Amino acid sequence: MAKRGKRYRAGNEQVDRLQLYTVDEAVSLVKKTSGAKFDETVDLASRLGVDAQHADQNIRGTVTLPHGTGKSVRVVVFAEGDLARQAEEAGADFVGTDDLVDKIADGWLDFDATIATPDLMRSIMPKLGRVLGPRGLMPNAKAGTVTTDITETLQSIKAGQIEYRVERSSGIVHVPIGKTSFEEESIKGNLNAVMSTLIAARPSAVKGRYIRSVAISATMGVGIRIDPQQFA
DSSP states (O other): OOOOOOHHHHHHHHTTTTTOBHHHHHHHHHHHHOSSSSEEEEEEEEEESSTTTTTGGOOOOEEEEETTSSSSEEEEEETTTTHHHHHHHHOOOOEEEHHHHHHHHHHOOSSSSSEOOOOGGHHHHHHHHHTTTTTTTTTTTTTTOHHHHOOOOOOOOHTTTEHHHHHHHTOOEEEEEEETSSOOHHHHHHHHHHHHHHHOOOTTTTSSSSSSEEEEEEEESOEEEOOOGGGO
């Protein structure tokens, strides 16, 4: 087993791994136990009582974090003509069609999100499906990133819209909810926005307990478990 660093061990001593904390306690701890020399991302992991092998329980969508992600998001837009011009005017970092597809297929991945117009998906999918799909970067209609409303979608992503989707093997949703430099109220606001969205997305086929577990952690920190009953 790899030896843990001093900062990790110091943070671990402050967290009871068996305790279920309140949101207030957990957010306070995630900031207190953060010891890295960089501004760590705060991640949320929520295990849902779904069977993602079934299409009607394969939860996926977007949520706008009210306090943003704390990072600059680089967005690729696949568009041409007037829609390409709109994308450039709205602040897209990279805009193109075939040339951009080929560049990504050759290994370039210096971006965080993608948007595509519906008419270009047929040319994008064959070349980039296996490249962008596993990384969660493929434009998707369910996530609202296959659209002709380029300006609004782009602005939403830049403002803090993130995509969530449940992992098929574990039923867990992993998303970032800010930075450790954020005020506690901002982290809590983002956390509650995500949890409210997940609860609203509960499939009708799911019976029994839906929110099975919730935990937050900083990039280099320990996991802090939150009592899921707070979100019931």
